[in-house]
Amino acid sequence: MELLMSILIGLMFTAATYLILSKSLLRIILGTAVLSHAVNLIVLTMGGLKKGKAPLLDTPGLPVYNDPLPQALILTAIVISFGVTAFFLVLAYRAYQELDSESVSKTRGHEADDE
Amino acid sequence: MSFLHLAIFLPFLMAMLIPIFYRWTKQLHTGWIVLPIPVILFIYFLTFIPQTMDGVVTQTMPWIPSLGINFTVVVDGLSLLFALLITGIGSLVTFYSIFYLGKKKERLNNFYAFLFIFMTAMLGVVLSDNLVVLYLFWEMTSISSFLLIGYWYHRERSRYGARKSLLITVFGGLMLLGGILLLHVITGSFSLREIISEATIVQSSSLFIPAMIFILLGAFTKSAQVPFHIWLPDAMEAPTPVSAYLHSATMVKAGIYLVARFTPLFAVSGAWFWTITLVGIVTLFWGSITATKKTDLKAILAYSTISQLGLIMTLLGVGAAALHFDSWNDNIYIGAIVAAVFHLFNHATFKGSLFMMVGIVDHETGTRDIRRLGGLMQIMPITATIAFIGTFAMAGLPPFNGFLSKEMFFQSMVDVTSLNLFHAETWGVILPVIAWIGSIFTFVYSMIIFFKTFGGKFKPHLLPKKPHEAPIGLLLPPMILAALVVITGFFPNLIAKPLLEPAVKSIMPSLYGTDYSIHISFWHGFTMALAMTAGVIILGILLYKTANRWKPFITEKVPAFFRWGKAYDNSLYYMEQGSYRFTLWVMTGWLRTYLNYMLTAFIILMLGTIFATDALNFDISTISRVTMMDYVLVLVVIVTLIGIVFSKSRITSIILLGAMGYTISIFFIVARAPDLALTQLVIETISVVLYLLVFYHLPQFSNIEEKPRWLSAKTFISIGVGLTVFLISLSAYDTTFFPSISQYYIDNTYTKAAGKNIVNVILVDFRGFDTLFETAVLAIASIGIFGMIKLRLTRRGKNENK
Numbered sequence: 001m002e003l004l005m006s007i008l009i010g011l012m013f014t015a016a017t018y019l020i021l022s023k024s025l026l027r028i029i030l031g032t033a034v035l036s037h038a039v040n041l042i043v044l045t046m047g048g049l050k051k052g053k054a055p056l057l058d059t060p061g062l063p064v065y066n067d068p069l070p071q072a073l074i075l076t077a078i079v080i081s082f083g084v085t086a087f088f089l090v091l092a093y094r095a096y097q098e099l100d101s102e103s104v105s106k107t108r109g110h111e112a113d114d115e
Numbered sequence: 116m117s118f119l120h121l122a123i124f125l126p127f128l129m130a131m132l133i134p135i136f137y138r139w140t141k142q143l144h145t146g147w148i149v150l151p152i153p154v155i156l157f158i159y160f161l162t163f164i165p166q167t168m169d170g171v172v173t174q175t176m177p178w179i180p181s182l183g184i185n186f187t188v189v190v191d192g193l194s195l196l197f198a199l200l201i202t203g204i205g206s207l208v209t210f211y212s213i214f215y216l217g218k219k220k221e222r223l224n225n226f227y228a229f230l231f232i233f234m235t236a237m238l239g240v241v242l243s244d245n246l247v248v249l250y251l252f253w254e255m256t257s258i259s260s261f262l263l264i265g266y267w268y269h270r271e272r273s274r275y276g277a278r279k280s281l282l283i284t285v286f287g288g289l290m291l292l293g294g295i296l297l298l299h300v301i302t303g304s305f306s307l308r309e310i311i312s313e314a315t316i317v318q319s320s321s322l323f324i325p326a327m328i329f330i331l332l333g334a335f336t337k338s339a340q341v342p343f344h345i346w347l348p349d350a351m352e353a354p355t356p357v358s359a360y361l362h363s364a365t366m367v368k369a370g371i372y373l374v375a376r377f378t379p380l381f382a383v384s385g386a387w388f389w390t391i392t393l394v395g396i397v398t399l400f401w402g403s404i405t406a407t408k409k410t411d412l413k414a415i416l417a418y419s420t421i422s423q424l425g426l427i428m429t430l431l432g433v434g435a436a437a438l439h440f441d442s443w444n445d446n447i448y449i450g451a452i453v454a455a456v457f458h459l460f461n462h463a464t465f466k467g468s469l470f471m472m473v474g475i476v477d478h479e480t481g482t483r484d485i486r487r488l489g490g491l492m493q494i495m496p497i498t499a500t501i502a503f504i505g506t507f508a509m510a511g512l513p514p515f516n517g518f519l520s521k522e523m524f525f526q527s528m529v530d531v532t533s534l535n536l537f538h539a540e541t542w543g544v545i546l547p548v549i550a551w552i553g554s555i556f557t558f559v560y561s562m563i564i565f566f567k568t569f570g571g572k573f574k575p576h577l578l579p580k581k582p583h584e585a586p587i588g589l590l591l592p593p594m595i596l597a598a599l600v601v602i603t604g605f606f607p608n609l610i611a612k613p614l615l616e617p618a619v620k621s622i623m624p625s626l627y628g629t630d631y632s633i634h635i636s637f638w639h640g641f642t643m644a645l646a647m648t649a650g651v652i653i654l655g656i657l658l659y660k661t662a663n664r665w666k667p668f669i670t671e672k673v674p675a676f677f678r679w680g681k682a683y684d685n686s687l688y689y690m691e692q693g694s695y696r697f698t699l700w701v702m703t704g705w706l707r708t709y710l711n712y713m714l715t716a717f718i719i720l721m722l723g724t725i726f727a728t729d730a731l732n733f734d735i736s737t738i739s740r741v742t743m744m745d746y747v748l749v750l751v752v753i754v755t756l757i758g759i760v761f762s763k764s765r766i767t768s769i770i771l772l773g774a775m776g777y778t779i780s781i782f783f784i785v786a787r788a789p790d791l792a793l794t795q796l797v798i799e800t801i802s803v804v805l806y807l808l809v810f811y812h813l814p815q816f817s818n819i820e821e822k823p824r825w826l827s828a829k830t831f832i833s834i835g836v837g838l839t840v841f842l843i844s845l846s847a848y849d850t851t852f853f854p855s856i857s858q859y860y861i862d863n864t865y866t867k868a869a870g871k872n873i874v875n876v877i878l879v880d881f882r883g884f885d886t887l888f889e890t891a892v893l894a895i896a897s898i899g900i901f902g903m904i905k906l907r908l909t910r911r912g913k914n915e916n917k
Binding site: 050055 | 711714740745749757759760765776783787794795805806829838844872873877878882885889892899900
């Protein structure tokens with residue numbers, strides 16, 4: 001299972017990188033979303049994919065629980081990435097309003113801006 | 116803090132007070148206020164003469180004792196000679212500048228502040244024993260010299276000269292610092308005398324040669340030795356008192372001082388002997404030849420200074436041979452050291468007076484160009500007398516002091532040929548020949564200075580001003596120096612015993628306690644040196660008379676080979692251009708380029724580390740079982756990935772992204788993570804709504820996207836990143852090292868925290884701080900979004916402008 005997950009994570013990283021390297025600002029944001037999914041899956045996989053019980057006490061079944069710590073970490077990560085994604089989306093929206101373009105090539109830094 | 120420390124800092128303190136005095140005393144020339152300082156210091160240093168004749172005076176003040184850096188002042192013969200030159204000529208230059216710089220036109224507060232900072236720095240260089248302190252003062256001389264050269268900063272040439280001198284001397288200063296640190300590495304000490312007392316350790320160290328080269332680079336750049344001499348002629352843009360003080364008598368001798376100071380440490384090496392001797396003799400030769408082709412008096416004097424510094428440097432190099440012979444009284448090579456010290460003194464006197472003379476000529480006629488000058492002898496008789504004494508001393512003619520030191524120079528050069536060290540017996544013979552040719556040209560340019568200015572026809576129509584004799588205030592300082600030239604010419608032993616002998620003893624510390632004594636005889640019999648001087652005079656006169664024939668040759672042909680100044684300019688230009696082009700090439704301004712850099716670096720570093728450390732140790736036996744369900748879920752995610760990447764429509768992409776998020780929440784269910792699944796579902800729903808909301812306002816993205824190409828950098832980098840992450844996750848997945856700490860959470864969730872949902876208890880109880888700041892992140896994001904939508908500063912600003 002871990003091998004399969006690793007392959008999947010590798011593919012997700014490939015897709016996310018490909019999207020982040022595109023010209024369209026929206027594809028870049030889509031890429032970051034895919035990237036954060038991939039990272040969450042890495043944390044989950046690295047914590048071990050053993051089939052124990054859900055980390056709720058008094059659950060009937062096997063005497064083993066799944067590791068609760070990665071789950072807590074991922075929960076935090078999901079919320080933070082949501083906040084950042086929401087911010088970026090509005091930023092893209094505002095950038096489009098101001099610049100009339102969603103292409104990264106139009107938002108190139110100019111030497112004149114440095115002065 | 117002794118009075119000696121105070122003496123060093125006295126000019127600096129004065130420099131701090133000058134702006135105040137300058138404002139309060141508008142009527143009085145600022146020079147008069149500051150003049151007592153160098154005079155008092157000169158008298159104070161004179162009182163050290165009896166003490167330095169048979170020993171040293173040491174005073175210590177702790178500065179950074181934990182690093183072994185203490186401000187130790189040591190006065191010995193060499194330091195005292197320099198200190199007397201600095202304060203003595205400093206007094207004369209201050210006096211001279213009172214009459215040279217007008218009270219109304221010039222910013223005198225700046226001038227005297229810079230000059231006195233320089234005086235402190237120079238005293239610090241020659242009196243410090245601690246090398247770090249010495250380096251501090253060394254850089255202070257560079258900076259104050261930079262300020263003084265650029266004194267008339269509205270002139271382009273002044274700024275150019277100041278920058279050039281700063282770049283070159285600071286380069287040398289940094290090299291010197293490197294040498295000092297190497298010496299510290301070898302001996303563990305920063306004290307010059309302690310290092311010299313451990314000379315045998317230094318000499319056997321493998322860092323001996325690097326330390327020597329670094330220190331010599333510092334000395335050569337400061338003392339304008341070839342090829343670092345190029346800054347000195349451009350430094351002539353400074354006011355003439357500055358040129359007289361810094362660029363003839365004091366600062367350019369700091370390198371000479373350094374070489375003399377380090378002689379006991381490095382002189383055992385043949386590399387030292389040859390480097391200094393050869394660099395010195397080349398500088399002597401090159402400086403004297405170049406000086407003959409210049410037409411500006413100050414440029415001639417600049418190249419003459421370069422040449423004379425080369426002479427002193429050569430003598431110090433040859434004098435290093437003296438250390439290899441045990442007996443002192445019949446040691447002929449020590450004569451070179453004596454000659455070096457003697458010429459050092461002589462050069463300071465006659466060159467100082469010559470610069471002041473040129474300043475007077477410039478001041479009274481308005482030009483320094485020898486093509487416009489001439490016939491000033493009748494109009495300016497006193498100036499002409501000063502110039503006569505100075506130039507003839509420089510040319511090495513009797514009865515002036517230059518004659519004596521030049522005789523000693525020739526004698527030392529002749530002595531080298533009988534030296535059987537460092538292979539000097541074969542190549543040593545070229546030294547006297549080059550020295551002799553250099554001296555002929557020295558004679559020629561000395562004659563040019565005197566006869567082209569004061570001899571010949573008077574050309575009043577070429578002069579901007581009507582010339583007349585200078586006021587006594589301008590004449591007095593060069594007169595004192597010229598008098599010194601004559602007095603030491605006739606009675607050299609007046610300074611030999613009290614000044615030169617202690618200086619020689621400090622260059623050769625093993626002389627202390629011996630009965631060695633210097634006696635300079637004015638008439639030394641018919642020797643080889645005398646014959647060489649006669650040859651210099653005869654050939655010099657011939658060359659001077661035929662100057663028109665050979666001058667075009669050296670002005671047009673010779674410089675083509677050695678255009679050092681041009682090389683400096685080009686190197687600056689190409690360095691600037693190169694770094695500019697490099698920056699343009701690397702910093703494209705495209706975000707994608709920078710991402711490419713970062714991701715490529717990530718791939719290379721990570722893959723490199725994995726393969727270099729053989730970290731790939733995936734153990735197939737530890738992995739868990741794969742169910743049919745897992746395959747289906749993975750397949751769904753892969754399908755959505757392909758769809759997102761290749762879709763042409765944004766709606767498709769968003770929906771596929773949502774599908775992927777939901778699939779991942781099913782992953783979480785499979786992994787027995789109900790809280791995660793719940794959160795993922797909710798967040799994914801809100802995200803998709805947000806995407807749709809925002810995308811509604813944006814154009815279709817496919818029209819600006821290039822077609823996916825397999826053979827693009829983008830594809831390679833993406834695949835590389837994916838592969839790297841895949842390999843990292845494979846090699847990191849090994850849970851057999853030690854058990855998870857989660858057992859603690861599982862055991863104590865109910866007993867200690869009174870909860871049954873372990874994940875929730877971790878979030879709010881065991882690790883509640885994470886949650887607090889994650890809440891803060893959400894708050895900041897929402898405030899940021901609110902601000903972005905509500906605040907429209909630029910637009911409002913535009914409206915206001917209309």
